[in-house]
Amino acid sequence: MRILVVEDDSLLAAGLTRLLTRAGHGVDHVGNGGMADSALRATAYELVVLDIGLPDIDGFEVLRRLRQRPSATNVLVLTARDAVEDRVRGLDLGADDYLTKPFSLTEFEARVRALLRRTSVPPGPMIVGGLTIDVEAKHVSANGTSVDLTVREWALLELFLARPGRVLSKDYIAQKLFNFDEQLAPNTIEVYVSRLRAKIEGGGVRIRTVRGFGYLWESFNA
Amino acid sequence: MHEAAVPARSIRRRLLVVLIPSLLFLVLCGGALTYLVALRVATSAYDRSLLDPALDMAQNVRIDADGPHLDMLIQAQEALLYDHADEMVFQIRDAHDRVIAGTQELAPSPALKTGEPDFYDGIYRNQPVRIASVRSGSGIYVQVGETLHKRQRLIWEILAAELVPTLLIALVAIALAWTAVTHGIAPLSRVREELLRRGPSDLRPLSEADAPLEIAPALRAFNNLLQRIRDSSAVQQRFLANAAHQLRTPLAGLQMHLEMLLRRDLDAEVRGEVGDMHVATLRASHLATQLLALARAEASDAHAKDAPRIDLRDVADAAVQRWVQRAIARNIDLGFVLDPAPVTGDPLLMAEMLDNLIDNAIRYTASGGTVTVRSGGVGAFAYLSVEDNGAGIPEHARNRVLERFYRVAGTPGDGAGLGLAIAKEVVDRHGGMLDVQSAATTGTLITARFPASAPDVTKPASS
Numbered sequence: 001m002r003i004l005v006v007e008d009d010s011l012l013a014a015g016l017t018r019l020l021t022r023a024g025h026g027v028d029h030v031g032n033g034g035m036a037d038s039a040l041r042a043t044a045y046e047l048v049v050l051d052i053g054l055p056d057i058d059g060f061e062v063l064r065r066l067r068q069r070p071s072a073t074n075v076l077v078l079t080a081r082d083a084v085e086d087r088v089r090g091l092d093l094g095a096d097d098y099l100t101k102p103f104s105l106t107e108f109e110a111r112v113r114a115l116l117r118r119t120s121v122p123p124g125p126m127i128v129g130g131l132t133i134d135v136e137a138k139h140v141s142a143n144g145t146s147v148d149l150t151v152r153e154w155a156l157l158e159l160f161l162a163r164p165g166r167v168l169s170k171d172y173i174a175q176k177l178f179n180f181d182e183q184l185a186p187n188t189i190e191v192y193v194s195r196l197r198a199k200i201e202g203g204g205v206r207i208r209t210v211r212g213f214g215y216l217w218e219s220f221n222a
Numbered sequence: 223m224h225e226a227a228v229p230a231r232s233i234r235r236r237l238l239v240v241l242i243p244s245l246l247f248l249v250l251c252g253g254a255l256t257y258l259v260a261l262r263v264a265t266s267a268y269d270r271s272l273l274d275p276a277l278d279m280a281q282n283v284r285i286d287a288d289g290p291h292l293d294m295l296i297q298a299q300e301a302l303l304y305d306h307a308d309e310m311v312f313q314i315r316d317a318h319d320r321v322i323a324g325t326q327e328l329a330p331s332p333a334l335k336t337g338e339p340d341f342y343d344g345i346y347r348n349q350p351v352r353i354a355s356v357r358s359g360s361g362i363y364v365q366v367g368e369t370l371h372k373r374q375r376l377i378w379e380i381l382a383a384e385l386v387p388t389l390l391i392a393l394v395a396i397a398l399a400w401t402a403v404t405h406g407i408a409p410l411s412r413v414r415e416e417l418l419r420r421g422p423s424d425l426r427p428l429s430e431a432d433a434p435l436e437i438a439p440a441l442r443a444f445n446n447l448l449q450r451i452r453d454s455s456a457v458q459q460r461f462l463a464n465a466a467h468q469l470r471t472p473l474a475g476l477q478m479h480l481e482m483l484l485r486r487d488l489d490a491e492v493r494g495e496v497g498d499m500h501v502a503t504l505r506a507s508h509l510a511t512q513l514l515a516l517a518r519a520e521a522s523d524a525h526a527k528d529a530p531r532i533d534l535r536d537v538a539d540a541a542v543q544r545w546v547q548r549a550i551a552r553n554i555d556l557g558f559v560l561d562p563a564p565v566t567g568d569p570l571l572m573a574e575m576l577d578n579l580i581d582n583a584i585r586y587t588a589s590g591g592t593v594t595v596r597s598g599g600v601g602a603f604a605y606l607s608v609e610d611n612g613a614g615i616p617e618h619a620r621n622r623v624l625e626r627f628y629r630v631a632g633t634p635g636d637g638a639g640l641g642l643a644i645a646k647e648v649v650d651r652h653g654g655m656l657d658v659q660s661a662a663t664t665g666t667l668i669t670a671r672f673p674a675s676a677p678d679v680t681k682p683a684s685s
Contacts, residue, residue: 011475019482053471080470102474102507105481167546169539208550211557212594213542216550 001046001116005029006036006062007078008054012101016049019105020112033057040066045073047115052079052090060093067094074115078103114164126161129204129219133161142203152177153196160207160217169214234403241399245392253385260380264373265352269341272354275302276339276366279312280358283322290316290362292323307372311346317361328353328365409433413441425452459521466514473507512640515574516626519647522568531675534563534597534606537572541595545580553589556580563597563604565672567652572606575648578641579608579668587612587665604674611665620658645670 003020007013008031020027028043030036033054040048040062048066052059063075077090080101090098096118097111125134130143138154140147149157155177159168170189177192178184193215197207208216279302284293292299292314303310313324327346344353344367351367358364413428427445430438480500488496538560549556565572576595583593587610596607615623619630624646629639642658645668649656654672 009471009475012471012478015475015478015482019478053467078474080467080474100511101470102477102503105478105485108478165547167542169542210542210546211555212560213558216546 002026002028002043003112004036004039004043004045004048006031006033006048006054006059007051008032009051016108019109020049023109023112031055033059033062036062037065040071040073041069044071047074047076047112049076049078049112050095052077060089063090063093063095074118076111076115110165128161131200131203131205131219133157135161140200142200147199147203149196149199152192153199156192156196157200160215164217167210167214167216171214173214233407234400237399237403238396241396245395249385249388249392252388253381256381256384257377260377263380264376265341267376268368268373269352269354272341272352272366272368273339273356275310275312276354276356276364278302279314279366280356280362280364283314283358283360283362283364285360290314290322290360303366305368305372307375308368308370309349310366310368311351312367313365315363317363319363324365328367330363406434406436409437425455456521459517462513462517463521466510466517469510470507470514473503473510477503477507509640512578512644515578515644516640516647519571519574519644519651522571522651529566529568531564531566532569532572534565534572534604534672535560537569537576538595538597538606540573541576541580544577545584549584549593552584552587554584554587555592556584557592557594559594559596559598561596561598563599563606564675565604565652566675567672571648571651575645575670576606576608578644579606579670582641582668583608583610583612583666586610591665599674602674603671605669605671607667607669609665609667614662614665615658615660616662620660623658624656642668 003025005013005016005020005027007016007029010031013029013031017027017029028039028045030039031054033056036048036050036054036059037057039045050059050062054062059077059079063077066073066075075095075097077095077098078101079090079098096115099108099111125132125137125139127133132141132144134140135158138149140149140157156173159173159176173189173193174184178188193207193209201207205217205219208218210216279292279294279299282292282294283290294302299312303312311325311328313326313328314322315330316322319330325346329344339354339356341352341354344351346367346369349369351369352373353365353367355363355365409432416428425448427448428441430441430445433441477500480496480503483496484493484500538558542558545556580593580595587593591611593608593610596605596609598605616630619628622628623630624642625639626643627639628643642656646656649670649672652672654670657669657671658666659669660666
C-alpha cells in the first residue's frame, strides 16, 4: 500500500521509510509541510505518517487541508511536543491515531497495521491467533473445531475484535451488550466473559482481566 | 488588630510613641499656662475684696491721749472679717510699728514704707495667707490676711474646666490615629492574606485596583518584581521545554534504528552492546519526557479561576489503556479501584502526575508484584493513589524522594528521579498534598489529595 512519510528529521525519516518499505509498502518521503500538502493532493495514499513539527507549515495545517478534501487517507500523527494536547488537537482535526516520540518499533508497526486494516477489510474469515472468525456467517472455530456461541457471546467477541489492543471496561461492555432496562447483577459481565473465555481460550487467544476495571483481548502468534 | 502582640516595628506603636508624649507635653504646657492665668484671675478678684475690710479698719482707728486704738465693736470686727471659706485675721500697728490691735502673728509688711495699698503673701500660724495692707496718713498700718482656700478652689475649678476637655481631646486624637493607621494598613493586610493563600508558584500580580495612593507604588514595585520573576522562569521553562522537545526527535530516530538492528541476526556480543545502547536511549527518552512534563507543570496556571471541574476517576480511566500493556510486559498485576473524585484542575497535568506515579510503581516493583490505582472522595478531599507491594522506600530517603533528580542509592532500573518531583509539582499547582507512605515489607502507597470540587470552590474560603 502507498504510504507517505512526512518527517523533517532525516535519521527518523530514513528509519521509517526503510521499515515500511521492508514491510512491502510503497513509501514516499517528504521533509516539509508544503511538499506533504502537494503530495497528498497528487496521490491517494492509504496512510500518511505525519510529523507535527515541520519547518514550514506544521502537521496540523497539513491535516486540516487534507480533511477539507474528500479522501480516505488514514493519518498517523507523530508528535514530539506537548503529548496530550497535541493528541487531542490532532484527533479533533481528524487524525486517526497518534504516537508520541520516541516510540518503540513494535508500537509503531501495530498502529500502522491497525490503520491499514481499516482501509482494506480482507474478504473471508479473520484469523486471530488460533481462531478463525467468519463475521458474516457468525461462525468461529478454534484450531479447526467449531465453537458454538450465544448471541451475547458473539456480541462480546465482536466488541473485542473491534477494538484490538484496548482494555474494555466493564461499564463499556455493559453499555454495549445490554439496554438500560435490563437489570444487571454485579457479576453479569464476569459471567459472560468467563463463558466466552472457556469456549475460545484453547485457540491461542486470551481474555486477560484487568483487576477492578475490565478485560483485555490478547492473541498470540498473530 | 487580630494579633495579640503588636510586632516590634509596628507603625501603630511608632505612632503612639511619638503621639502620646507630644500630646502629654502639650496638655502639661496648657495646664501650666491655665494655672498661671487662673492664679492671676483668682488673685486679682479676691485681693480687691480683701482690701475693703483693711480700709474700713484703717478708717476706724482713733487717736486719743492713750495713742491710737481701734474703735470698732467686736461684733462689727467679726462681721467684717467673716468669710464662708477662709479664715481671716487682721493686725494694726502704730507708726512705731507696735501692734495695737489684732493678731500678733503677722509679720510686718515688707513694703511697710509705702503709702499705697499693698498685697503680698505671708504666713499665719504655718498657713499660707494672702495679705492686704494699707497705711493711713497718721502712720497707722493695717494688714488683713486670709487663708487661700477659695482662691485655690477657683484655680482648681478653672484648671479642671480646661484640662478635662483637653485630655479628652488628646485621648480621642490617639484613638483616631490608631483607627486611621489600622484603616491605612488594611490594604497591606489584604495583600498579606492574598499572598498567604497563594500556592508556592503562583506569581500572578497583586491587584492594585483598591490600593490607597500611598501603598500603590509599593504594590506596583512588587508586581514589577513578580513580573520579572515570571518572565525569567518562563524563559527557563521555555528553554527546558524546547530542549526536551528537540531531544525527542533524534532520540526517536536513534531508538528506531537500534530496534531495527536488534531484529537482525546479530552475534551475541554485538547484540549485547546494541542492547545496552538501546537501554541508554530509552533512558534518555524517558528523561526528556519527564523534563518536558516538569516544564509543563511549572508553566501551568492550574490556580486559574476558569480551571475546569474534572473527575480524577476519568483521569485514572484513561490511564488504563496507557499502562496495562506495560504492566503485562513486566508481569505486574495492575488493578484499579475507581470511585468518583471531583476536583478543579488541569486534566492534562493530572494525567501527567498519575503516569509518573504508575511508572514509578511499575518500575520499582518486582515481577509478579501488584500495583493498584485508586480514586475517590473523602469529605472535603478527593484523592488519587497508587499503591505497590514493591521494595518500599528506605526510611532515610522518604523525605528526599520528592526532590528532583534524587534517586534512592542502589535502586535498580533507569529512572531519573523526576517522577515524584513532577507529581509534587502538579499537586502543589492544585493546592493539594502528596503523601508518601512506605514500608519495607508492604511496599509504597502514594496519595495525592486535592480539595474536592464543590459549588463555589473557586471563591476564597473564609478562614
